[in-house]
Amino acid sequence: MFNKRIVLVGLCMALFCTPLLVKAEGAKDLTASLALLPGVIDSPDKGPFVDLVKAIGGVYTEGKIKIETYPFARxxxxxxxxxxxFHIPTVRNRAVSAESLPYRFTTEKIGNVAFVIYSNTEKPLTKKMLKEAMAQKGKFPYTIEVVPGIENQFGFPGTPSVDLTSSLQKVQKKRIDALVWAQEEADNALKTLKIKSIQREHWMDYEDSIIIAKGPQGDAVDKILSNALRKLRADKQLQPLYAKVHRPYDDWQPAKMGW
Known part of the structure; x- marks a missing residue:
């Protein structure tokens, strides 16, 4: 009789504990690598993009997301x-072959981000001029600095920027022809520097996406992140968070500012 009770207790424990064990084994903690960008990602705890990742972590209940910050390319x-x-932020240009990249993107995008051409007012580089140069054969005539690590996403030969602030200063000093960068990040730096001799022009909008690894590991992370983004979007939580990061192109010029 005593042995039967032990067997029954053991069976009950197995039935109740098995789901917990399965959940524990299936749970996956993630490490988010975020690029340091003034006003957008200032530290692992500060910035609107950080808040967005925390919101993703809030709907992902099977594990935790650890946030770390690094220079963009790293x-x-x-x-x-x-x-x-995974890495945030990045842009996705669907005209670029995915096979040529050492990484992949999540199935679900975050939103759309406006990229801007920043050139010197005395030597402006316009969208029309850039498109004409892209269509011509031979040596590309302009020196343009772009976001490091994703310079292959822009469709024109770009030089990776070492530092956003220094790139804007190079434009000011006419050491490069232009900088092409996401509107909010570059505008934050521009307003801090208070440079009036820079002209802004909308280049184009790109998909704001998330970089993940290729292979089975990336597939698993894609499922987690894409499901979380869909849930945030369905619950109408994503757009208010994303509006604090990126907005549609704002047509203003530094020369008209009271700096």
């Missing part, structure tokens, strides 16, 4: 080398 490299599960 942040992407963390994903490629398996040191992080």
């Amino acid at each position: 942040s992407i490299d963390n994903v490629v080398k398996g040191k992080a599960d």
